[in-house]
Amino acid sequence: MKLKIINPNTTQSMTDKIGQCARAVAMPDTQIVAVSPRMGPASIESHYDEALSVPGILDEVLLGEQEHVDGYVIACFGDPGLYAAREVARGPVIGIAEAAMHAASMIGTSFSVVTTLARTCNIAWHLAERYGMKRFCRNVRASDLPVLELERPGSDARRIITEACRVALAEDQSDCIVLGCAGMTDLCAEISDATGAPVIDGVSCAVKMAEALVSLRLSTSKRGDWARPLPKAYTGLLAQYALG
Amino acid sequence: MKLKIINPNTTQSMTDKIGQCARAVAMPDTQIVAVSPRMGPASIESHYDEALSVPGILDEVLLGEQEHVDGYVIACFGDPGLYAAREVARGPVIGIAEAAMHAASMIGTSFSVVTTLARTCNIAWHLAERYGMKRFCRNVRASDLPVLELERPGSDARRIITEACRVALAEDQSDCIVLGCAGMTDLCAEISDATGAPVIDGVSCAVKMAEALVSLRLSTSKRGDWARPLPKAYTGLLAQYALG
Amino acid sequence: MKLKIINPNTTQSMTDKIGQCARAVAMPDTQIVAVSPRMGPASIESHYDEALSVPGILDEVLLGEQEHVDGYVIACFGDPGLYAAREVARGPVIGIAEAAMHAASMIGTSFSVVTTLARTCNIAWHLAERYGMKRFCRNVRASDLPVLELERPGSDARRIITEACRVALAEDQSDCIVLGCAGMTDLCAEISDATGAPVIDGVSCAVKMAEALVSLRLSTSKRGDWARPLPKAYTGLLAQYALG
């Protein structure tokens, strides 16, 4: 099967890393295509960034439909554009926060999210509520690292995040850690070793979840909210988004 | 004070109607500016439409900041882009679903929302939850009218919506009705007369709420989530959205 | 329009202060009448005091109906008698806790309440739940000041409350502060300046909310719970409360 992993920001080094981690867990016959959108923000650290990442994500999904993609992963912990993407994709679409939180709830009674900037914590709480995972989420903790610091060679990110995970496990008395940014995907095994606790990376979880749904021939129900959008006029900069 | 009412779709007749209704309830010294964005969908009837209306809304807010706007109203019942707009506006930003639901909760123990297409009902439920208004919301009912049918001269919309409100009051045993689309703003008084129940229009409520907050010198807290977004690169079609 | 602000306790200095703050934010053509009831407790600091403030509040509402009052504000943070008052008033009735919490939820993702004695914190939590505002309320904090200490010239109340607000913002990581007593209404601007955070006073919010609802011709729905009470015999001390 063919899975498209959309990193909603335009930072190619992060996209490459995400693609690599996705391939590492995919089944042998799964083809992973990892992309950044053709437009949008270099990183997502606000509602503003998140909202403006969505046109680029939808552009990639519309392209993906022509490329015979079987399933999609949206690889940003805010799961931007998830519902809109489901409306236009034939196959399943999974968000990495969604996949990570669901997985966490099956291996522990509680989890803590460790994310980047404090201002994004509420977004994670909102998703936990939307997915029904609030009862498992003991805390969402910021490491105060900007997203792109994770990409800077020589940064201290690895140490800071590991330490934030340690504190989370001790203070929140959580059973496991959910990494709250796609850019942390490569730290998963290392932090698990360092802390002795299960550490959950949304990118790899979402790949397995998408594979599972595609294998089971389960895709977005088109009976309700997520039916294909009605055709209508789109104007200005976004005229290209009009659906036939 | 100067309030900007942003109709997130590009249908000018609806924008005109919204502006008119806003002016009818505004204080004498309030200047109402009602606009449609320079880009985006002709109507909003899906998550896809909603997501793609946001760049146009944010464009109008960024313009508004240069135009010395004191407060904003987002005049679509899905309250698209509300949080992103709050991050970039100095003054308060109010969504019409938000304003209508809050007002309803102060004059009744319960309300029913009467909206357009069934596929948008979940969006209203989601907002009711987000605003804490789920406990007051007895039902969200679709009239099965597309948004633009409300703009078509000679359409049967008026009768159909009035009837849907009647049924809602009888079957849901709700205390009042919340109209679930900005395009219904002009029907408010009429349906209230026809049903004998309070009927709440989000556009006029949001205007009064925005006036109230501006009068009280209360605006979006910049201490947390809704602080101004960090400056960063934006590329492609959306390059113009990079903040200084 | 004519708004009656009922301070449910019998302390006239507090009533005067409340009236003054209400007038400062009212529209030019709004007439503010601020009163204390003809009976009841000097301050409200328990369920007992609260319950026994209600006959005096209802007395003022019944009088108000003869005085052609357009809307009412109940100016005690426990919102005593709110639903009973709605049953007998023609116009809208707003509680100050209700108004403050709703306003807070439109300008921040979270608020902390700073109130007087610890024993009243649960009342505030109960109201937050009733109004759907629990999801925004991070904490209710007592300053351990009795209500009337706010009225005592030379008291240290101003400093103590400002400090409690500072601590709330730091420890609760809330976006804004809700002042939890009508007697703090005059401290609002000062504490906002001192802390740099939005500080919300229920008295002024409730005045604007009542003005908004009266302007919109929205009043308590009489379809359900809050219909006018049935006529019946009342005996003893309370015989005067029998409705015609």
Add this chain to the structure above:
Amino acid sequence: MKLKIINPNTTQSMTDKIGQCARAVAMPDTQIVAVSPRMGPASIESHYDEALSVPGILDEVLLGEQEHVDGYVIACFGDPGLYAAREVARGPVIGIAEAAMHAASMIGTSFSVVTTLARTCNIAWHLAERYGMKRFCRNVRASDLPVLELERPGSDARRIITEACRVALAEDQSDCIVLGCAGMTDLCAEISDATGAPVIDGVSCAVKMAEALVSLRLSTSKRGDWARPLPKAYTGLLAQYALG
């Protein structure tokens, strides 16, 4: 032990009936004193009636403290003044809605409340929430009988309520029935026989609950909200309520 059963309305025939039912289930050495207050409404069918029944209830509790009462039951399904009464009583105070709902939750997975007028249904829902019993409450159903119709010789109340219970069991698929008015206390056994389902009367449940707590030497905690009210001035009609 000595239990005081306070029927918050002034209708003596109902008080007599309540006293009789209380005595029928009390332990041999329990002394039941059933009273109506010296002031207040003839029946309680609104928030207004309920609020104005509280001074009479508190008067009886203050008297009861001098009469060496060990525990109290508030015998109106709205549990009026429950928290205020707890503040001034040494022994436990139990509401009949509270007792009935708790008992129901221990013998079934769900219950339906059958009450009098539709306008009081919300009060029952509110109590269900307050006591944590909302998850067990499938429905609150009005029989559309005014409270005093239950006292009128020759009324059809018995038949109407039995029928409402039958419908509740069938339509709500509830495990048991909670009778939603103290005036129904004498119908409990009969309706249980007629429907074959457990039917729960709050008066008798509250008597047993009060007996249990007194036997266990458990009474209202005075550590928090329900500590004795602070002494303060009371004026006007209610001057007598000032506590020493």
Add this chain to the structure above:
Amino acid sequence: MKLKIINPNTTQSMTDKIGQCARAVAMPDTQIVAVSPRMGPASIESHYDEALSVPGILDEVLLGEQEHVDGYVIACFGDPGLYAAREVARGPVIGIAEAAMHAASMIGTSFSVVTTLARTCNIAWHLAERYGMKRFCRNVRASDLPVLELERPGSDARRIITEACRVALAEDQSDCIVLGCAGMTDLCAEISDATGAPVIDGVSCAVKMAEALVSLRLSTSKRGDWARPLPKAYTGLLAQYALG
């Protein structure tokens, strides 16, 4: 009446203590039979232990039905097998966590549970949710004592638990304490004296609750979930559990 108190573990000294405490609060004409099951774990400190205590509990209930038992108490704070027992018993079945939490909610606005090992805290939280008591439960605190340490002559358990209760009252600002293990039943009065707060023991509460329900002729509804199980084949070690 005849009540059977089932201590789900096989430790006879605990069963004896439980029986003694039950007898101390029972009505004069209540016969208390306290038993340990004929099979199962010596103490219950995990989901595994809890699950494997249930066959022994059900065995005792099936025996009890032949012994003309009128009501049952399951005397382990996890309330194991409560619903299964209700299916096969004619009379009411009460769990000690259930009884204690309900009682606590009638004498305080909040409680803290003090239990044995940290790994059982989640079980208590889960029960608090199931019974609707989560809103009253401020905290569940472990004393880190294994269950059987409570039975060891010369152990320091008494002091450690009293201290844990003190800390709970101070830090959680709870109104009262719920003892989270049947083995603590004899400490109730002493800790109440030491802390000055109401301390609630589930064993004695459950006895009074069972007495109350039996007196009121209220028993498990057989209309729904808790109807008698259908007859069917049981094989292997558990063949004896097949119902006729």
Add this chain to the structure above:
Amino acid sequence: MKLKIINPNTTQSMTDKIGQCARAVAMPDTQIVAVSPRMGPASIESHYDEALSVPGILDEVLLGEQEHVDGYVIACFGDPGLYAAREVARGPVIGIAEAAMHAASMIGTSFSVVTTLARTCNIAWHLAERYGMKRFCRNVRASDLPVLELERPGSDARRIITEACRVALAEDQSDCIVLGCAGMTDLCAEISDATGAPVIDGVSCAVKMAEALVSLRLSTSKRGDWARPLPKAYTGLLAQYALG
């Protein structure tokens, strides 16, 4: 990898069917071992049956640990013994209700469960709450078929369940169907074809979920509730369950 699918009842024909469906969706290198326990009920249709199925399940997990099993599926829609099994298994353990509900929440905004007897509906609701899936679950509907009717050659089960699914989709307006019994696993594709809606079978979902977790090297956290049980004495019929 080696997955053990435990059908908690002792009906071999159902176990065979479950094994077949599991193998049909498993990855080529996954070895599926499907078993019935050595003891317990022929079908699970009550809390009593469910509780008594758990010793048999745990027996199979303890055996599985010696058989080098990598992950487990508990194939009964009540997910009996799930938490106890997690305490004693090294690899992940997944319940079929858990897996089906999680999958449903990723492909639709709502689902209806169609199950066997009405008396088990509450069990499904309870699981939906436990897993955080209540917000997605619109209804749990009984088909009124006993479990073993699904195994009877010539039964009308297939038609009855398909019809119940049709009704669920129409009346609940759900996006998809969750089959509420492991014995329905073979009907999944057929009902999906007949109704045109996604139909979700827990057995196949749980297999894919277990495969995913094993692939990701994620297993039950041993930091909290689900740590290995402490060693202790077990007596009587269950003496064999004592852990070393």
